[in-house]
Amino acid sequence: MRILTGVFLVLAVLVAASVRAAESLDTIIIDAGADRQTRIAIVPFGQGPEFANLQPMADIIGFDLSRSGQFAPLPKQNMLSYPNQPKDVFLRDWRVLGVEYVAIGTVAADASGSITASYHLFDVVNERQMLSETVTGSRRHWRDVAHRVSDRLYESITGIRGAFSTKILYVLARNIGTPGASYSIEIADSDGERSRSLFTSPQPVMSPAWSPDGRRVAYVSFETGRQAIVLQDIFTGQRDLITNFTGINSSPVFSPDGRNLTLVLSKDGNPEIYLMSLADRRLRRLTQHPGIDTEPSWSEDGRFVIFTSDRGGRPQIYQLDITTNMIERLTFVGNYNARARLLPGGKHMVFVHRRESLDHIAWQDLARGDVRVLTQTTLDESPSVAPNGTMLIYATQDRGRGILGVVSLDGRVRYRLPSSAGDVREPSWSPYLDTLNGGW
Amino acid sequence: MTNHWLRGAAMVALAGLVLAGCASKGSKAEPANGGVAPYDGQTAPASGSGAQSYGFDADGNPFVPGTNQPLTRVFYFDYDQSQLSQSDLTALEMHGEILRNNPERAIVVEGHADERGSREYNLALGERRANAIRSFLTAAGVASTQIESVSYGEERPDDPGHSEAAWSRNRRAALIYR
Missing domain, CATH: 3.40.50.10070 (TolB, N-terminal domain)
Known part of the structure; x- marks a missing residue:
């Protein structure tokens, strides 16, 4: 003490x-x-x-x-x-x-x-x-x-590489539930300092994700009246609307080599996970199931995509081998597990885990299957892991306001980054960045 | 729950068959993602109600046919469910009747979820709710070209609170007339 x-x-x-x-x-x-x-x-x-x-x-x-x-x-x-x-x-x-x-x-x-x-x-x-x-x-x-x-x-x-020279992306929502609502994609230092807006809209924005080189961001925007996936250059501000299909266009995540994007589209009737080649924008459908398949995320080696599906009746995490298309269920504890992210090394993952009707961030050892709840807060979502694997940032609430929380992967260290400007949510921790060069 | 979507799809198909006789535009039921309550077939509006007048308010929103009372355009759902409530069917049938008889009118069905659970999964849940209404209306003979559905997930709460009361107001689908 x-x-x-x-x-x-x-x-x-x-x-x-x-x-x-x-x-x-x-x-x-x-x-x-x-x-x-x-x-x-x-x-x-x-x-x-x-x-x-x-x-x-x-x-x-x-x-x-x-x-x-x-x-x-x-x-x-x-x-x-x-x-x-x-x-x-x-x-x-x-x-x-x-x-x-x-x-x-x-x-x-x-x-x-x-x-x-x-x-x-x-x-x-x-x-x-x-x-x-x-x-x-x-x-x-x-x-x-x-x-x-x-x-x-x-x-x-x-002996562990430091991750202080990193940034976070997040969504800032102001005046939600009123005609003056505004939503923005924000970027800030990992200590919350020097934040600025990359894009602001009266319509919702969601799911900001980093390119592996830290130069671009992908996110969902409702600016067209329905969902669109947008790629934006952080330095030039140039925006490129890459999908705007009828139905869901969500969950963009770059592959580890930066050449592909996984995303979720429901243009064929229900939410399925697709792989888009960024070079030619060609789509390849990865899942074929009438249930909900969403929230894809990559393994570090680019071999697997893990995702949320209710194909078993309730949302659980599954793993897809993208060369063989073999699918394996990963979570068995609890009746709501969603939005998983693998840790560096690929042996563990973190995800939203419901326990006694409350949503927490949990950690799972993939080999042993044991689950550990990391957060004491509730309504927790959107975990994103620091590139050195020591901490994760997530969205939670404090007295009715959306804030960001950080917790160490051993669960012992916790801190909060509140915002007085509005509700903050959907944090995404950057890869390692060379913040002294390259336009930062 | 396991075969929820299957049951839903089967029911829509059934509703489509029941309505095949009175569907005006020859539209067919589309595969549904969400469940639709069984259609009782008895409250289906008569296809020959040509004498009926359909009024709209200044914003283009419909009145209950034959009256100047606003027709409800928001429908609520149980937690984690996309099943239409039995008590909503009469109003939805009226929307179907109005759209069938005003083929130049189009709607957007907005699906919403409460804030619990992850955001992207909630987008899918909102879409199921919007599609439950869309499926009901197309089964009732509305042209699918008249209906667009869009899910906002938990992004646009009607009530920004964090109580059960707020959540129950936010699990909804709303019909926006264009």
Whole structure:
């Protein structure tokens, strides 16, 4: 419990800095952290007065590590000194504070306007320097540089690739149930900051999905008066309406190689899963069943599509081998299992699981078949897994308002990204992105 | 529930046979995704009701034939069901009669679901509800070209609340006259 209090203290310090962006998701509320958190000191970086109007880089990094749930950053008022150079780091001083790792750094701007963060990581217990690196970006990449440093610190200590330099897509709905309803596809950093609208409509939009290269998004739009599947370039904004059949046009998901899209159409009478080749827009029907077949999603190796079907009477998850067309049922626990996503590695999946009439996000081991409920909230839906497989983001409700929740795959770490601007839903976690280049 | 869709399809086919004699446009029943309640065959409007007048309000929505009372255009469903309620059949038959006698009019049937369960699955559930009405109307002799169905799933709740009362108002199909 003492460790948890520590997390809350850190967040209290950071709250003031994170409420700036009016359009962003609100300040993250951490509900629970890991049982045993790594104690790290992120010493305030040496950064010149020209950066005074930006959130201090060490704060962004500390917040990243906090919301992983695996780290308890030391509040800066508890630090005895604020070294910026390796020669000024005295490890025994940090050992006295009970810190296991210390990260220090500086940020400098060059004549061209680029900024460079130079940072160093020390293992206090084993008295060794673990990292001594630099990250460079343009000045508008301030937060991206910080997230990149977070990724490197996280990977050096845990051995798992960091996923702080990622983005989320989600749907923002305002004034629903009124004539002024508006729906938008939003993109934001994985910490909820810097959100912006990719598309806004008075008609519903649904199911945003990332292309594997992180440059395009597919989603469903009702702008034509019925459903259409739209591809949109994130950078140019160019939109391409790729299906607009009578009936359902839904659930677009890119194949892992980015060359195909699975989608759901009911043009032939009832919802079936199709594969569209993006090169020539040719459709191949993957399912043939008069029940509902929907919510396709790919295995990492592109061999399988898992989907929801009520062919057995109630919605359950099935797996289709796209070369042999063999179908196998995957879920047997409970009478409502839907909208599954496989975890990296393909041995586990997460999905919407109804238990005692309440919808939660659950995890299943595909080999053993055991199911574990990950979320304590209700009306939970749309799980989407971070590319490093440590956390998932999902949609839930808080006091009647749609919010996003994040939970670790071991169920121990939980936080929320509420929105005061409206209902947020259908989050989709990006693949790994190079946010310092390529137009971000 | 297991053979729900099969039963539904069989019933529509049966309704189509019963109505074959009085269907005005020779339309046939289409395969249904959702269940349709058995058609009792007794309340089928007489095909020769040519004297009947059909009024519409300023927005183009129909009155109960022969009156100036608005005819209900929203029909509600039980949880996770797409079966038409017995008490809705009279009003649906009136819609069928109006559309049969006003072949220039067309409707969109919007299907909706409550917010429980996953969104994309709810789109399919909304479509089943819209199709249950569409199947009923085509079986009652309305030309299939007069009816388009579109599902909004849980995306357009009538009541944005999160109670059982709100959910029961949101599980619906609505007829929009164009």
